[in-house]
Each structure stands twice: as C-alpha cells, then as structure tokens.
Amino acid sequence: MVSEEIKNTFIGYLKLNSHRITNERFLILDAALNIKGHFDADELYIQMKNEYMNVSRATVYKTLELMSECSILTKHNFKGDRTRYETKIGRKPHYHMICVTCNKITEFEYPLIEEIQSKICADNNLKTVDHTFQVFVKCEDFMNCENYKRLN
C-alpha cells in the first residue's frame, strides 16, 4: 500500500488542478508504486488486468501522465523505446547507463550532475523542471551481457 504522504501529494495535485479523486486513480497509483524499476503503460495495464484490477488502458495512460506532472513518477525515453516510468518521489536523483547490446539499464548517483544542472538553470535564469543524464555503453564483460547470453 502506498504511504499516506504520497497519496496526499497526489490528492493535493488533483485538487489544485480541479481533477477528481477517483478509485481508479488510486488503484493505478498503488500498482505503479509497487513496481520496482522501470515500466511502461501497457506493462502496468497487463499486470493490473492479471490481478483482476479492472481499469482501462486509456485510464492507465492518462493517470501515469498525471503522476508525472506532480513528480510522483519520472518519465523516460531511452533511445527509440516506448515511454517508460519509474518512481521518483522519495528517491535520490540518479542517472542511467544503458547497454546498447543487451538493453540492461543500470542506475547510478552522481551529485555533481545535480549541481551542474542547477548552475546551468541559474546562469540562464530558467526554472528547472527536470533533468536526465544517460550514458549508452557496451558491456565489456560479454559473458554477463544479457543479449550476448541470449544470442549464443
């Protein structure tokens, strides 16, 4: 179950923007925050379906968008892929290394990046909304590269 704090963040955002408080929105909030790591709208929809939570695909798409708007989730677009989400609230800022061979995503923290991002916005008199840093790599250790294992 989602913490009261997060639930209240969501409720606050909905009220502030004259959006209604509905059961479906809470079901999706719960389901999304229970996922560890990255997921996309359709994966979440299928998973909820499998657990007999009946919400429509359209509602899932719309609700994930709302949850990004109020910074409960972060929205990612790794090269060419579909839109993916991950929990943002309660997490430290972090970045992603993506193996272009096996698509494995590894997270890392790097506080200096946050400083750079703040500095850039301050220097340009801009209000920050978000930032991403992605490093595309090839796993050096091919034996552990998921794609290598699958192909060989």
Add this chain to the structure above:
Amino acid sequence: MVSEEIKNTFIGYLKLNSHRITNERFLILDAALNIKGHFDADELYIQMKNEYMNVSRATVYKTLELMSECSILTKHNFKGDRTRYETKIGRKPHYHMICVTCNKITEFEYPLIEEIQSKICADNNLKTVDHTFQVFVKCEDFMNCENYKRLN
C-alpha cells in the same frame, strides 16, 4: 554537398558491414547534413519529396539508422516526442535545454559532462557509445517563450 571526409566515413561503415553503396543513401546523407538543427525522419522525407528527390519513407528511416550507427548523426528522444536526429560529426559534444512550455530546444556545451561520462565508463569498465544530458525547464522570460506568444 557533403564533405569528402564525411562521405568516406559513411562509405567505410557501409563496406565494413557488407552494406551496399547506393545512390539513395548518398541522397539522404546529403539532405540530412544540409539541415541545421534537429529533424525527424518524416520531415526529411517530406523535404526531399518537395525537392523532387524520390526516395521512399522506409529508406529514409533505414538510412538515418545507419547514419546514427556510424556516428554521423545523433539520435534524440526528447520526452515522448518522435525520434529526432542532428548532425554529430564535426561538432563538439553538446547538451540540450528543453522548455516544457514552448518546446524550444537550446544547446549548450559543458566539457565537465564529458569528463564525468568518461570517468563513469572507466570506473565501470564499460565502453562508451554515447551520452545525453537534457535539462527540462520553463522559460522564465515568458515574453520570449514561443508557446506563450502563440497562446496570447
């Protein structure tokens, strides 16, 4: 017309990978490198069509992919948008600020980011392919925000 150097980079890549050297591929190379800034596959296709260069949409998609693979172009995915490209070869590494209101993209250089990226890869024993740093902002100066101007 594209420089011989870039043309040779492309030819080298094609030969190395047993891809054939075709006129369509050179037409697309030329057209893509003549665009200043960011573009997507369909924009390029339409533009070529308008200039009576007859290549198919499918060939444009495929060729842009080849040109990314050999680092003549960089492939971008700004939040949720379609895949966009820009010339990489002959340019210094640079990053992007994207206004979430007007979608204006501003480029900036920041050598420290390259150092961080190299360090991360070295520390993790990974071979770098590429990296991106995107800062999503709201234009502070609303008078100059494209979207503001359009809506008001």
Add this chain to the structure above:
DNA sequence: TTCAGTGCAAAAACTTTGCAGGAGG
C-alpha cells in the same frame, strides 16, 4: 549471378480521442 536495397502498401506498435454512461463535488 547473387543477394542486399528499394518502393510500396500493409501491418505493427504505441498512444490518443470520441462518445455514451456513470459518479464525484
């Protein structure tokens, strides 16, 4: 001669939208 590339249209993949019925404020 061989096989990859091309163009076309069709399909796939992902996301948004229109509409009728239902429920929150």
Add this chain to the structure above:
DNA sequence: CCTCCTGCAAAGTTTTTGCACTGAA
C-alpha cells in the same frame, strides 16, 4: 445536477515489415 472520468473501440501517429523488383558487387 453539472461536469469530469471511465471504458471501449476506433482512429491517429510513428515506425517496421513483407514482397516483388532492381541494381551493386
């Protein structure tokens, strides 16, 4: 009771694929 939300299906958007033909090596 007035809207906004939901579910569904349909449509929209972007990209990929199958196939017959063409042309590079």
